[in-house]
Amino acid sequence: MSLEEGSMVFPGEIITNAEGLKAGRGTVTINGKLVSTITGFVRFNKETRLVWIDPIKQPIFPRRNDLVLGEVISVGNSIANVKIWFIIKIGKSPRNLKLIPLKKPFSANLHISQLGVRTESLSKMIKTGDILISRIVMDYTLPVNIVINDKLLGVVAARCSTCGTPLIKKKELFCPKCNKVESRKVSELYNYEKFMNLIKIHKPKRYLIVELE
Ligand SMILES: [Zn+2]
Known part of the structure; x- marks a missing residue:
């Protein structure tokens, strides 16, 4: 069966x-x-x-303070647009994540002041195509606003901006092909394969529990 x-x-x-x-x-x-x-x-x-x-009541929309997983669609000097696909519930430990697919993805904005680190341009710390874990701060405007000013929040999957190779997390994000460090606001939960695969399944059908070593 x-x-x-x-x-x-x-x-x-x-x-x-x-x-x-x-x-x-x-x-x-x-x-x-x-x-x-x-x-x-x-x-x-x-x-x-x-x-x-x-x-289950599949969430149509996240609420304030929800953690969400999304893909960076565009980045300017001060604002990035992120497409949100999942709401994240943290289990027993921060590394035990339950990802609940939203009925439809929706759009969120990240402002440079919500990064948690100082930079002259948002585009130096976040790139188009990056996968992000963020927190919803406002739920009564569209697009909603998100923040990544916490250790768990930030980039969880990213490719090299020069050659497109998946970046490895050492102390910072590192491209093994170009042999160079890439600057990002990285999450403690960085894991290229797991999070990139989740987003690739654009219409997720399962209640997913991701365990990270
Ligand atoms: Zn590279």
Whole structure:
């Protein structure tokens, strides 16, 4: 059975083959397949063979103080525009992150004064294409404002601005090909592969738990 307990499904999504299973709350059987009718997490009782969905309310919009994951779309001297894809909930430790996909991405602005470090131009510390963890500070204007003035906040995945190679985090971000340091406002959670992959799955379908060593 391809059924994965706890995985997140959307309305209309096939959960598994219906054979030998009972369709519970939030599911229907269509052409021999169990299909979800709501957004939520798959549950399964081995004894009764019942499959049901625990509904979740997928956030449409983050709230003030939420942590969010997004991609830098453009950077000027004083303002960067960031497309937000996920809301982040921190688990037991800051390195145990639960990422909840938003129904639709939305736009946020980062001002140079919200960087937590001094620089003459925002574009020296953030580059287009960088993946950022930030915090929402205002939720009643559009685009919303975000800040990265904390150790956990900042760039979590970035490529070299010269050659495009993924940057490695040593003391600072470093390009192994050009053999040079790149300046960024880096997050303690920097991890190129994990965060870049998350953004690549532009329409994330699962409730993701990322564990970083
Ligand atoms: Zn390079």
